[in-house]
Amino acid sequence: MKHGKKYSEAAKLVDRATAYEPTDAIALAKKTATAKFDETIEVHIRTGCDGRHAEQQIRGAVVLPNGTGKTVKVLVFAKGDKVNEAEAAGADYVGGDELIPRIQNEGWLDFDVVVATPDMMGVVGRLGKVLGPKGLMPNPKAGTVTMDVTKAINDIKAGKIEYRLDKSNIVHVPIGKASFTEEKLEENFNALMDAIVKAKPSALKGQYLRSITLASTMGPGVKVSVAKY
Template sequence: MANRGKRYQQAVALISPEMEYSLEEACDLVKKTSTVSFDASVDLDIRLGVDPRHADQMVRGTVSLPNGTGKEVRVLALVNESKQDEAREAGADHVGLDDYIAKIEDGWADIDVIIATPDVMGKLGKLGRFLGPRGLMPNPKSGTVTMDVADAVKTVKAGQIDFRVDKYGILHTSIGKISFDASDLKENAEAFLQTVMRLKPASSKGLYVKSVFMSSTMGPSIPIARTAVTSL
């Protein structure tokens, strides 16, 4: 703690080391323990009892947060000309195909989500080494490969998030901003956690949810009781 600032130490003092909090308590507390002057993100980190090295234990999905993410999502629609007007009218920030593929190959990645139609995925294969590590590769499971481009763009813009467990069995996601009301953060957290619970792999043995923490950007972690998650 010696290297931490005074504000951070004051924030940590508000969290009891012996307690695990309910979702409602954590959402109230995360607002009180934010230590930065900007509108920080509120994050959830969940350690799952899965082994992602096995395909049947990979936990991945999407969820539409009822109160949005609080972030302006930059959407690129990689579609043929017949779908480009549809994408623009739905609110996509960037629309095109070969021109944007060339930009991405040159290192451009100033976007948050890419939506593509199935008929162009053959062209995107060569972008895997650029888009894969950034989590930007379109995927049918996340709803970003579809012929209904307008609906996909609107859904992403409205607050749909895509999540995937990492190689250590941990899920990291943002559920909103510190400026949100605590009740809105709670609703978003519940929507995300309910989705995670529904995605429990049949092959997962023992504890599925091992630990859950909530924090704000550069703020201390708040432990959440497992029962607050497993009871959803």
């Protein structure tokens, strides 16, 4: 893959053989974000888990203390009093059965997170084939299947992110924007790593965290030392 001049210049700042301390890695990821837009800083964590085994799955959510820098649109499936509660809490869209054809047939996906009350999961289940592959299916572990829709919406709007293993057993998570201060990015990174370390499956034998890489949307990867984890 051929990279542009900006990427090549940025890549020269990073020593590929070095695993940096988190503070230095964050500074480098910020420095190498040279695109014209406010790039997202992402963390990619390669684990020793085997996601094909249910007991080695990692999935959960963490509220980043400084948010993600992104405005998140929340869709809530609810009925009765919970509709008003969700609207009052600032949900972008609230509904029930009537939303199914819109999502299934019209391909409407103008939302980033889906929250559902437990009594609506029968309805939401019909959207499994659409929402599942996009990682949008509500899940009790992530706190998105709940009767406390106010808390769920507030947490998400405040910067709650979900983490889970992909097919290669890697976790990909945004921890903010390149415009954030290094301190804010580091606070977010630490909050994420605390959650990931706590999520270690008890069934796992061998090394849990194999590698951690930080990168901006268009920038080169910066290796982070896994020693302290």
